[in-house]
Amino acid sequence: MKIFHIAILLIGLTTLSPLVWAGDGTHPPKKKSGKKRGTFLLELPASLNTSPVDSVKRKPDSIEARLTTAPAEEAPFKPSIQVGAIVHMFASAEQSGFGAPSTDADSKGWNKGFSVYRARVLVGGQLSKKGSFFMETDLPSAIGTQLSSGVKNVKVAPIILDAQYEYDFANAFSLVAGMQLVSNNRNGLQGAGGLMANDFTYFQYPYNLFANSPLQGNFGRDLGVNARGFLANDKLEYRVGVFTGRNIDGGAPLRTVGRVVYNFLDPDKDYYYAGTKLGKGKTLSWGAGWDEQASYYNFSTDVFFDHPLGDAGSLTLNAAFQYMTGGTNLDSKYSFATLIPKQTVQYLELGYYFKEPKLQPWIRFENQHIDAAAEQTNGVDPSAYNKLNSSAVYGGGLNYFFNGSTTNLRLSYTARSYHVATPTEGVYDKQTYGQVWLQVQFFIF
Structure with missing residues (x-):
């Protein structure tokens, strides 16, 4: 027994x-x-x-x-994969002149409709202990009513938005190769799922959105290789990349983009930054960067602050300043002189997140001030050219977070103001057009 x-x-x-x-x-x-x-x-x-x-x-x-008793050996590495999605859908109303100013009386009329604005599939994975990949699709145009034209799209074929491979040699040095978001400032490197405002800003990368844009981008993306690393106890981050940029004959010089940022409080190691952190952590960062190709160059600086403020919630502030120009050299076939006028861009977002009701009111201001040289206007008088091409965007909204960035509801009003030519030479009217969005987001990855 x-x-x-x-x-x-x-x-x-x-x-x-x-x-x-x-x-x-x-x-x-x-x-x-x-x-x-x-x-x-x-x-x-x-x-x-x-x-x-x-x-x-x-x-x-x-x-x-x-x-x-300790095991004799470690388990072998096994690759992993993760799939997610982000969708932005909204009901909206927009005055006809919002996208392009007009003296037509009908430009003050309101177009209305429903749209699926973003519908992205995200796929990422760990291929080795130091190597990972990321892919993302998107819609090249919204499904639903195009408010600027009144045309309704019911079927849109998706495109590849991101396709990149990253290898981490060390904390201080990693390489990311492929199609990726390219910018010299924080707002241009934000992820769509973590925005505070209803959408990205208008002027942070205005020349890198489409294939026919001066920099021949793809919704802010470009093809190339980007180095990234963290120093000084992860407080100092750098990014330096070489990209295709504008290339019409295979012989164009490469586009180089760089950024250095210092985090005074918590480190911020997200590859695509958050526009608001909803009180999670304490962030104060200052960054500066450049973007250049041939005669084009762009210098920027930005500040981001996200910090609990009082018992009620947390404050988010995001600000940036840029100076850019396509240069004045008209002799080179790679010149950007007539494609990108000299200009400055100012940008500010400010919001406060109330953690108990899960509400976040916010405001935004952007200003694009064109100051083109005579060589950049294609023969148009510079004073008239600058007046007609400068514009400002301002507005605000209220976000409700069901579950943080995973699901939320956003109500916003945005106004855009232009100067419009009148029959009297040298006299311009200032016109303002509005846009209202009620947007729902769901995001998981």
């Missing part, structure tokens, strides 16, 4: 030991430390490589010794 009891005890402990070593099996896979964009590395308990039979053969002196 004693031998029978010992046998039962050994069988019970042998069966129990993998469960003790492996945990209860209910915890989700852990994120790999320091990785971005939500990619996961599945970390299997090393004890799963040890069979119950081997445990019995070792015959430790006690049960406690058996449970604390």
